[in-house]
Amino acid sequence: MRNESEAYDMNDSATEAFVAHRDLLFTVAYEMLGSAADAEDVLQETWLRWVKIDLAQVRDQRAYLVRITTRQALNRLRTLKRRKEAYVGPWLPEPLLTAPDVAEDVELAENLSLALMYILETLAPTERAVFVLREVFDFGYDDIAAAIGKSPAAVRQIALRARRHVDARRPRTPGSPEEARAALNSFQRALVTGDLQGLLDVLAPDVVFVSDGGGFRLAALRPVVGADKVLGYMAGSVTKAGGILTGEPTTVNGNPGLILRLDGVIDGVLALRVENARVTGLYYVRNPEKLTRVESETPLTSR
Numbered sequence: 475m476r477n478e479s480e481a482y483d484m485n486d487s488a489t490e491a492f493v494a495h496r497d498l499l500f501t502v503a504y505e506m507l508g509s510a511a512d513a514e515d516v517l518q519e520t521w522l523r524w525v526k527i528d529l530a531q532v533r534d535q536r537a538y539l540v541r542i543t544t545r546q547a548l549n550r551l552r553t554l555k556r557r558k559e560a561y562v563g564p565w566l567p568e569p570l571l572t573a574p575d576v577a578e579d580v581e582l583a584e585n586l587s588l589a590l591m592y593i594l595e596t597l598a599p600t601e602r603a604v605f606v607l608r609e610v611f612d613f614g615y616d617d618i619a620a621a622i623g624k625s626p627a628a629v630r631q632i633a634l635r636a637r638r639h640v641d642a643r644r645p646r647t648p649g650s651p652e653e654a655r656a657a658l659n660s661f662q663r664a665l666v667t668g669d670l671q672g673l674l675d676v677l678a679p680d681v682v683f684v685s686d687g688g689g690f691r692l693a694a695l696r697p698v699v700g701a702d703k704v705l706g707y708m709a710g711s712v713t714k715a716g717g718i719l720t721g722e723p724t725t726v727n728g729n730p731g732l733i734l735r736l737d738g739v740i741d742g743v744l745a746l747r748v749e750n751a752r753v754t755g756l757y758y759v760r761n762p763e764k765l766t767r768v769e770s771e772t773p774l775t776s777r
Contacts (some may be wrong), residue, residue: 488525491535498536498611499543501586501774505606506547507554508567508591510767519546537617544603544621551599558595562689564697566757567591568764569726569743570772576728577651582776583728584648585610588757589747591727592684593643597636604629605636611776645755649748651730657748658730662721668712670705677701678752683708688761691742704756715741724768733768734758743768 492499499520503513520542532538558565567588577583584590594602603622607613608629615626615633622629649657657676664672683704687693692714698707712719717737721744724733731745743765747755759765 487529488527491529492521492524492539495536495539497773497775498777499539500772501776502540502543502606502611503547504570504774505586505591505594505610506544506551506603508565508595509554509764510568510570510772512550512554513547516543516546516550537613537620540607540611540613541617541621544607545623548599548603548622551602555599562687563693563695564684564686565595566684566686566759566764567595567727568767569731569745569759570767570774571770572725572728572774573771574725576774577725579728579776580651582610582774583651585776586727586774587729587747588727588745588759589755590640590644592757593640596643597639600624601632601636601639604632605640608633609637609640645747645749647749649751653751654730654746654748657751657753658723658732658746661746661753662723662732665708665712666719666721668709670709673705673708674701676753677704678749678754681752681754681756683756683758685758686761686764688763690762691760693758693760728774740765740768 496517499517500513503516504510507513507516520539523542524539527538529535569588576586594605597605600622604618607618607621615629619626619629624632660672660676663669664676679701680699681701681704683694683698685693692711694707698704715736720735721732722735724731726743726745729745731743733743734741742758742760745757746753747757
């Protein structure tokens, strides 16, 4: 049995390890859940389990912490899946304002984009966990197997199936950061000035508009597809809302986005997907419960 001094030292070591990897653990949980609030709850659950571990038996603290976080996130993801089935309209991830270093990591920024995370919503919970750990955080099959309680061979099959599913839906030629910023600037100018032709020029013919009001704000109950239909829907929404519309360029989940305000009050966060210098996807989050983190940056990392 440890004396009080030894117990304190172990707890102090546990705290140091947890704090050192906290941003990574949050990013793993958020990528799996699409909700910052739920990710924070998962971290709390992870901490409560972590402090009970005998650190002398842990070879890789980072991997072990991710394992605990993954298991807790999987449990919550299954609960969220039932909640989302009763959600009003499309469910979009909670947008996060991120620091420039996230945008500079092109691969991380792509994986954290609302466009990619929206696709991840179509995966089963275990498929999403495997995809996130393998494709986003580059964990080995053995570590993933330990995290989800399956064999490495089964994990390989799940990873292959999840990757094929995502690849069939993700952009084949994603725009460069420069193209994305240029498209965003053109879109912003056209939107706030009411230049319909300017909007039409920047939208791809098969553009998809997805809006999330969560039953609290007016939003399309299903994705709107096609430049003309998207333009008509957006023009109608702006007209109904009234007031002065402004757009503030920002970095959303490591990618260019806009904070839209009506008469100075935040109306929502808009993220764009750009291919070949044209906007192919618009993801607009209006649900006020998902707009609590648009005033300050959230640290995210894959390391």
